[in-house]
Amino acid sequence: MADEPDWDEIFSSQPQNDRPAATSGHDGSTSARGESGHGDGAPLRRSTHQEAPVRSRREQRERERQDEPALVPPADGGGRRGRGRPEREPRPHRSKKGPIVLASILVLVLAGGTAGVAAAWGQVQPLIAKFTGDDEPADYAGSGNGTAVDFAIVSGQVGSDIAQNLADAGVTQSYESAYAILVSDPSMTFQPGTYTLQQQMSAQSALDALQDSTNRITNKVVIPEGTVAADVYELLASATSIPVADVQAAAADYTSFGLPAEATSLEGWLFPATYELDPGKSAHDYLQDMVTTMTQHLQTAGAQPADYQKTIVFASLIQKEAGLADDYPKVARVFQNRLDQGMLLQSDATVAYGTGNTHRVTTTDEERGDAANAYNTYVHEGLPVGPISNPGDLALNAALNPADGTWLYFVTVNLDTGETAFSTTFGEHEAAVKQWQAWMREHPEYQ
Numbered sequence: 001m002a003d004e005p006d007w008d009e010i011f012s013s014q015p016q017n018d019r020p021a022a023t024s025g026h027d028g029s030t031s032a033r034g035e036s037g038h039g040d041g042a043p044l045r046r047s048t049h050q051e052a053p054v055r056s057r058r059e060q061r062e063r064e065r066q067d068e069p070a071l072v073p074p075a076d077g078g079g080r081r082g083r084g085r086p087e088r089e090p091r092p093h094r095s096k097k098g099p100i101v102l103a104s105i106l107v108l109v110l111a112g113g114t115a116g117v118a119a120a121w122g123q124v125q126p127l128i129a130k131f132t133g134d135d136e137p138a139d140y141a142g143s144g145n146g147t148a149v150d151f152a153i154v155s156g157q158v159g160s161d162i163a164q165n166l167a168d169a170g171v172t173q174s175y176e177s178a179y180a181i182l183v184s185d186p187s188m189t190f191q192p193g194t195y196t197l198q199q200q201m202s203a204q205s206a207l208d209a210l211q212d213s214t215n216r217i218t219n220k221v222v223i224p225e226g227t228v229a230a231d232v233y234e235l236l237a238s239a240t241s242i243p244v245a246d247v248q249a250a251a252a253d254y255t256s257f258g259l260p261a262e263a264t265s266l267e268g269w270l271f272p273a274t275y276e277l278d279p280g281k282s283a284h285d286y287l288q289d290m291v292t293t294m295t296q297h298l299q300t301a302g303a304q305p306a307d308y309q310k311t312i313v314f315a316s317l318i319q320k321e322a323g324l325a326d327d328y329p330k331v332a333r334v335f336q337n338r339l340d341q342g343m344l345l346q347s348d349a350t351v352a353y354g355t356g357n358t359h360r361v362t363t364t365d366e367e368r369g370d371a372a373n374a375y376n377t378y379v380h381e382g383l384p385v386g387p388i389s390n391p392g393d394l395a396l397n398a399a400l401n402p403a404d405g406t407w408l409y410f411v412t413v414n415l416d417t418g419e420t421a422f423s424t425t426f427g428e429h430e431a432a433v434k435q436w437q438a439w440m441r442e443h444p445e446y447q
Helices: 007-012 057-065 097-111 113-132 159-168 175-184 203-210 229-240 244-252 283-301 305-321 325-340 348-355 393-400 426-442
Strands: 148-153 193-198 220-222 274-276 409-414 419-423
Touching: 148 159, 148 220, 159 175, 159 203, 175 203, 193 203, 193 220, 193 229, 220 229, 229 244, 229 283, 244 283, 274 283, 283 305, 283 393, 305 325, 305 348, 305 393, 325 393, 325 409, 325 419, 409 426, 419 426
Parallel strands: none
Antiparallel strands: 148 193, 220 274, 409 419
16 A cells, blocks of 8 residues: 555645744634644744744745754843744655655646536545545455456447446446556556456556457457447447448448338347357348347237337337336336426436437536437427437336326436435425535535
8 A cells, every 4th residue: 555645744735924933822724624824733832032023934834844843042142933843753754756646636636626626536435545645545355256257348438337337247346446447557458348247346457457468359249238329339339349340331221230210220120139249240140130139039029010110219219317126117117207298208217328428417507408419308398319229128128117106207316335315396306416526515426
């Protein structure tokens, strides 16, 4: 573990107004947080001898930083007043790496202004915790419990995506444990593909395994639920060595896959599952397998052929918005109730998809007000114009069998557990939103 930084030294080096030291036992100044102006709480001491001009605080601090003792007035009465410190045991040598890195981080965060602080704190907090030794993230020990996990990395995913997916898959114990390592080592890179990992791996062992090409699966491709079509093409190309341009070209000929007349692309029709690879297959063959599998699951779920496209559009929305398995039918009911009452769906996931930001569901006020975005359900009534992901069985079944309820709103109030509050009235929803906001303030890593 890195040496703990000396916070007194870091913060005492911040510029302050130089002024004569007070003649009382305390200078009476307070910091912005209402704390005493003296970091160590020691009172100023006055000499009984004749005093020479006092040093500024900057000079005093420089003396203290060099561990020099307070000046003692000479016998001729030409003494100087200094800030005394009680004698103490010599401190062991500390590494300066921690303070230097932390100071650099603080400069970078503060340079971004108020908005930069809010956005960057969630990224640097795990690293700061690592250096200070406080609130160390939960982490497993060892290289796993023997239960294999197929873990997919999609082109375009960043470190925070990988860290979150590792935790969601049960590979690592927490998002923070992996993310702190990624932040501290920017040189770490990953290749898209599917890797064999284990449950309950330490964050370091999991990240090491993802950089080991021997763990990359070459005989099958895994398509996770909710993956968008563009990412499916990347996964397929990476697993088969078929150029992604060839996969995209095959997908562009979407009318050759037997889709309903309303479909305008393969989006939504590529069923998420694990597919065996065959060197003799073309890109079209693999995509056709996925479309055929989706059709089979629609039939099993009880969808009517005339409703296939509508079911997929609805299910793709539920897939992106729902969290816990038990919440899928409830989310479906919220959207169905809003459709029945002529209300706008107001789904951030649809807006984000329309902007091309398919790896997030948060949006800005400007994006939500953009009527040119055909997927903007804050502006346009009804379901989005097309699917926004490739849904799995949970979402398909929820779309066809919504739960019973009068809910019109929902918000996830705990992003760690996925706990979601469902409300019938706007007042109830506002109370739930406040609960979510309070949770977010307590968990800046999610900002």
